[in-house]
Amino acid sequence: MYTQALDIPEGSGDAATGLKHSGQVPAADVAASQAWFDATMDADGKIEPQDWMPEAYRKTLVRQISQHAHSEIIGMQPEGNWISRAPSLKRKAILIAKVQDEGGHGLYLYSAAETLGTSRDQMLDALHAGKAKYSSIFNYPTLTWADVGVIGWLVDGAAIMNQIPLCRCTYGPYARAMIRICKEESFHQRQGYENLLTMMRGTAAQQAMVQDAVNRWWWSVLAMFGPPDVDSPNTAQATRWGIKRISNDGLRQRFVDATVPQAKVLGVTLPDPDLKWNDATQQHDYGTIDWNEFWATVNGNGPCNKERLGTRVKAHYDGQWVRDAALAYAARQKARAMKEAA
Amino acid sequence: MTTELTDWPLWEVFVRSKQGLEHKHCGSLHAVDAAQALQMARDVYTRRQEGVSIWVVPSSAITASAPENKAEFFDPAGDKIYRHPTFYSIPDEVGHM
Numbered sequence: 001m002y003t004q005a006l007d008i009p010e011g012s013g014d015a016a017t018g019l020k021h022s023g024q025v026p027a028a029d030v031a032a033s034q035a036w037f038d039a040t041m042d043a044d045g046k047i048e049p050q051d052w053m054p055e056a057y058r059k060t061l062v063r064q065i066s067q068h069a070h071s072e073i074i075g076m077q078p079e080g081n082w083i084s085r086a087p088s089l090k091r092k093a094i095l096i097a098k099v100q101d102e103g104g105h106g107l108y109l110y111s112a113a114e115t116l117g118t119s120r121d122q123m124l125d126a127l128h129a130g131k132a133k134y135s136s137i138f139n140y141p142t143l144t145w146a147d148v149g150v151i152g153w154l155v156d157g158a159a160i161m162n163q164i165p166l167c168r169c170t171y172g173p174y175a176r177a178m179i180r181i182c183k184e185e186s187f188h189q190r191q192g193y194e195n196l197l198t199m200m201r202g203t204a205a206q207q208a209m210v211q212d213a214v215n216r217w218w219w220s221v222l223a224m225f226g227p228p229d230v231d232s233p234n235t236a237q238a239t240r241w242g243i244k245r246i247s248n249d250g251l252r253q254r255f256v257d258a259t260v261p262q263a264k265v266l267g268v269t270l271p272d273p274d275l276k277w278n279d280a281t282q283q284h285d286y287g288t289i290d291w292n293e294f295w296a297t298v299n300g301n302g303p304c305n306k307e308r309l310g311t312r313v314k315a316h317y318d319g320q321w322v323r324d325a326a327l328a329y330a331a332r333q334k335a336r337a338m339k340e341a342a
Numbered sequence: 343m344t345t346e347l348t349d350w351p352l353w354e355v356f357v358r359s360k361q362g363l364e365h366k367h368c369g370s371l372h373a374v375d376a377a378q379a380l381q382m383a384r385d386v387y388t389r390r391q392e393g394v395s396i397w398v399v400p401s402s403a404i405t406a407s408a409p410e411n412k413a414e415f416f417d418p419a420g421d422k423i424y425r426h427p428t429f430y431s432i433p434d435e436v437g438h439m
Contacts, residue, residue, distance in 0.1 A: 050409045100389070107386050111370050114352075120372065177369075184390075327349055330374035 044242060046172045049115040057241055060234075061171050062116050064243065066123045069109035070134035073127075074308050076102045078142045079151060087145060094191050095148065101188065105181045112173040128313045136294060137224050139302030146199060146206075146213035152192015154214075154221045154259070160185045161255045162225065170242035193262065200267050207267070214263070215271040222286070223294040225252040256284050352401040353379040355386075357393035365397050373398075 033052035040047060047053055076099050083099065086092035110120055126132035137155055142148060163185065166178040199206040226248040229235060238244035246254075256275070263270050274287035296302065350372040356365035368387050373379035379398040388396070407415055423429050432439055 048409070050406065052409070097389075100385075104386050104389065107371065108369060114370075323350070326374045326378065330378070333375065 041170065041240065041242060045170070046175070047170055048172045056237075058116050060238065060241070060243065061174065062113055062118045065109055065113040065116075065174055065177075066118070066126070067133050067135075069106045069113060069123065070127045070132055071138065072102050072106035072109060074134045074138045074312060076106075077308055077311055078138055078140070078304075079148055081142055082145065082148050085145070086148075091195065098152070098188055098191065101184050105184070108177040108180055109174075112171075112177040115173045124316065128309070128316060130300065130309060133298065135224060136297040136302065137220055138308060139297050139304045140217070140220055141304055143216075144209050144213060146196065146209040147217070149192045149195035149199065149210070150213040150217045152188050152190075153196055153262070154192075154217055155224070156185055156188040156192060157259065158221050158224045158255055160189060161251050161258070165245035165251075166243075168242070168245060193266070196266055196268075210266075211268050214268045218271050219289060220294075220297075222252060222256070223289050223291070225249075225255065227291065227294075253283055256286055260284055350374055353383070353398045354401050354404060355379075355383040356397040356399070357383075357387055358395040359393055361394055365395065368392075370401060 034054065037047070037051075037053060037057075039045075047057075079095060079102075080099050083092060083095050086095050110123060113123060114120060123132065127134070142151065160182065163178055163182050167175055167182055169175040169178065196210050199210050226232065229247045229249045232248055235244060235247055239247075260270070260275070272287045274285060276285055277283075278285045297305070300306075351374075352370055353373055353376075354370050355368055357368045358365045371379065371382050371386055373382050376398060380396055383396050383398055387393070419425075
């Protein structure tokens with residue numbers, strides 16, 4: 001959200017007002033701009049699209065916001081696969097609404113990233129060419145209906161944990177997009193948990209299906225928070241910029257502590273023999289995450305990487321005629337209106 | 343790679359959340375024309391009855407003040423504290439004024 005058009009120096013608005021535009025700051029002013037930026041960071045203030053910002057800040061945000069947007073769009077696939085097989089009309093309606101939300105979240109985020117001067121096409125091209133990353137979690141398959149519930153409960157639960165601090169991000173458009181997204185994510189998590197509760201009150205086979213889904217997803221969900229703090233070299237800079245408020249391990253710990261009691265109410269076990277309450281630290285200890293698997297998935301070798309990207313690229317090209325037709329229709333309407341006016 | 347989306351102009355979306363309140367900027371989107379922009383704004387920004395009325399405006403039609411002109415543009419109001427009611431002290435016995 002919040003347009004990039006306001007950032008383009010050649011914008012008609014600037015010609016009209018004669019106001020000089022940001023972006024092309026004379027060298028002498030760069031130091032002053034940097035000082036202003038640093039002071040804003042110190043005061044935990046906000047940066048808006050037109051404001052001066054260091055190139056590295058802009059680049060980091062474009063990368064993070066576009067990756068986030070890609071994750072929302074790719075994330076429509078694993079659940080979308082179950083829309084036609086949802087067990088009731090009620091669950092089908094809920095799932096359609098949820099998948100539509102994910103599409104909407106992608107749109108909020110692409111718009112936020114566009115305010116930084118990167119076009120929608122550049123971002124989509126990077127995704128389609130395999131140059132841009134998205135959350136590794138969406139490269140795992142959804143084998144049963146219980147997976148849909150577990151995605152809501154655990155995957156969206158982890159996403160919320162990660163996204164709530166981003167509502168306070170120093171970059172205004174990103175923070176505003178995140179506030180909107182977080183409001184909607186709560187429905188996602190609760191519908192998933194309630195879906196699982198319903199299954200756990202069902203037959204032994206249904207209960208086993210839930211436990212199996214939890215077993216398959218648990219470790220991948222923990223890995224969603226990213227590499228351990230000791231292996232996250234960019235954390236210090238992102239923290240300084242107010243883009244990252246809580247470290248990967250910090251968020252992971254919060255998630256584990258929040259999830260354990262939820263699993264108990266649900267009646268499932270979490271597949272980690274080392275998971276236990278630690279009285280000294282007043283939090284849960286948990287086992288070691290398989291980072292080799294995480295990196296293999298991030299680097300394109302997860303179970304569904306090729307399928308997800310292939311589906312995305314195909315949808316884009318299959319939809320080309322719709323975009324062309326919409327443009328042609330708009331052009332003809334415009335021409336007709338001008339002819340009538342003449 | 344195709345670049346079709348660049349041909350879809352950008353629109354700013356303003357939503358009136360309920361009757362009696364002003365339209366408020368809530369985001370932007372790409373659409374071929376005003377009618378499509380309205381429909382998309384409905385789908386993207388009001389899926390949960392967040393609005394009763396939507397405006398869409400071509401982003402290129404917006405004229406914005408620039409941050410580097412902030413001082414000369416807005417500071418003149420800074421020293422005119424006599425424009426605020428709190429500038430004037432009134433005896434207590436007058437009561438609310």
